[in-house]
Amino acid sequence: MAAEKSTNLIDPIHQFVITRITDIKIGNVDISFTNSSQFMVIATLAIMAFFMLGLSKKSIIPNRFQIMCELSYEFIANLLRTNVGDQGKAFFPFVFSLFMFIFFCNLIGLIPYSFTVTSHFAVTFAFAGLIFIGVTTLGFIKNGFGYLRMFYPSGVPIYMAPVIIPIEIISYLSRPVALSVRLMANMLAGHSIIKIFAGFIVMMGFFGVIPLAGLVAIYALETFIAFLQAYIFTILTCIYLNDALHPHH
Amino acid sequence: MHGDDTKLKNLDSRIKEAKSSIKQNNNQNIKPSPIGKVLKLAVEIVAAMAIGVAIGLFLDSYFNTRPLFTIVFFLLGSSAGILNVFRVAKSMQNN
Structure with missing residues (x-):
C-alpha cells in the first residue's frame, strides 16, 4: 500500500513508513535493520562526532x-x-545521553529525505516505559515500601482512601503514556504540516511563494519544537527521578 | 609564562562579571508556547483516561463482568486526568 501511494505527491504520512534495509530474524522475533534503526545509528554517530x-x-x-x-x-x-538536587549527579550520564539522543533524532528528522525516529509511538513509548520502570524500581530501592505512601497523600481522610488510591495509581501509570504521546504527537504533527505546505508550493505554481514563506516560518518553529520537546522529555524525567528519590506526598 | 597568568586572572574576573550580569536578567529563558501548554494539559487528561479504560477492559475480560469495571475505571481515569491537569496547571502558575 505504501508503494502505491508514494506516487501521490501530497501524502503527508508516507514519510513515516518504516522500510526494512536488511532482514534479520532470530527465532520468531523480527529484528530487521530498518530505516528507523538506520537513523538511530546516524544520530548516535552524529552525537559522537x-x-x-x-x-x-x-x-x-x-x-x-x-x-x-x-x-x-x-x-x-x-x-x-x-x-x-545533589543526588541527581549519579544520573547525569543517563539524562545527558537521553537528551542528546532525542534532540539529535528530532534535528536529523528535519533534514529533507531523512526519517524522524521520534515520530513513532513504539520508539517514544520504549523510552518512556523504560524510564518509568527504572524510576519505579529506584523508588522502591531507595524508600522500600514507603514509596507506596506516594499513592496516599497525607491529610486525606481514611474513608476517601478507596477512591483516592486508584486515582493516584492511574495518575502514576499515565505518566509514561503522556510523556511518549507528547513527543510523538508533536513530531508527527509538525512533519505532516511541513509536508502539506510543501505540497501547496508545488500545486500553486508561481503563487507558491506564499506557502513557501509560511513553510520557512514553520520550519523555524519546528526547529524550536525539536529542542523544546527534547527539553520537556528530559525535564519530566528529572521530575520523576526527583519523586523517586524524595517522595514527599 | 607570567604574562599568561595575569591574562588568565583577567579573563577569570571578566567571566565572573559577565556571569553575574547574565544571572540578573534571565534565569529561565525557555518557556513553552501557549499551544505547547494547552497540548500538555490535553495529553495529560487523555492519557489518564486511556489508562483507566485499559485497566477496566482488562479487568472485565479477566472476570467476565463487562461493562462494570470499564465504567468504574473510566470514571477513576477521568478523575486522575483532572487531578493531573490540576497539578500541571498549579506548577505552571508557580513558574
Missing part, C-alpha cells in the same frame, strides 16, 4: 564547537541540579 570534534582541542579560550559542547553539558547539569 559532535563531541569528538568539539572536545578534540581543549583550549582555555574555546572555539564555537567547544562552547556548544560545554553549553549542552552545563544545560543538563543545571537541569538536574535544580530539579533533583
Whole structure:
C-alpha cells in the first residue's frame, strides 16, 4: 500500500513508513535493520562526532564547537541540579545521553529525505516505559515500601482512601503514556504540516511563494519544537527521578 | 609564562562579571508556547483516561463482568486526568 501511494505527491504520512534495509530474524522475533534503526545509528554517530570534534582541542579560550559542547553539558547539569538536587549527579550520564539522543533524532528528522525516529509511538513509548520502570524500581530501592505512601497523600481522610488510591495509581501509570504521546504527537504533527505546505508550493505554481514563506516560518518553529520537546522529555524525567528519590506526598 | 597568568586572572574576573550580569536578567529563558501548554494539559487528561479504560477492559475480560469495571475505571481515569491537569496547571502558575 505504501508503494502505491508514494506516487501521490501530497501524502503527508508516507514519510513515516518504516522500510526494512536488511532482514534479520532470530527465532520468531523480527529484528530487521530498518530505516528507523538506520537513523538511530546516524544520530548516535552524529552525537559522537559532535563531541569528538568539539572536545578534540581543549583550549582555555574555546572555539564555537567547544562552547556548544560545554553549553549542552552545563544545560543538563543545571537541569538536574535544580530539579533533583545533589543526588541527581549519579544520573547525569543517563539524562545527558537521553537528551542528546532525542534532540539529535528530532534535528536529523528535519533534514529533507531523512526519517524522524521520534515520530513513532513504539520508539517514544520504549523510552518512556523504560524510564518509568527504572524510576519505579529506584523508588522502591531507595524508600522500600514507603514509596507506596506516594499513592496516599497525607491529610486525606481514611474513608476517601478507596477512591483516592486508584486515582493516584492511574495518575502514576499515565505518566509514561503522556510523556511518549507528547513527543510523538508533536513530531508527527509538525512533519505532516511541513509536508502539506510543501505540497501547496508545488500545486500553486508561481503563487507558491506564499506557502513557501509560511513553510520557512514553520520550519523555524519546528526547529524550536525539536529542542523544546527534547527539553520537556528530559525535564519530566528529572521530575520523576526527583519523586523517586524524595517522595514527599 | 607570567604574562599568561595575569591574562588568565583577567579573563577569570571578566567571566565572573559577565556571569553575574547574565544571572540578573534571565534565569529561565525557555518557556513553552501557549499551544505547547494547552497540548500538555490535553495529553495529560487523555492519557489518564486511556489508562483507566485499559485497566477496566482488562479487568472485565479477566472476570467476565463487562461493562462494570470499564465504567468504574473510566470514571477513576477521568478523575486522575483532572487531578493531573490540576497539578500541571498549579506548577505552571508557580513558574
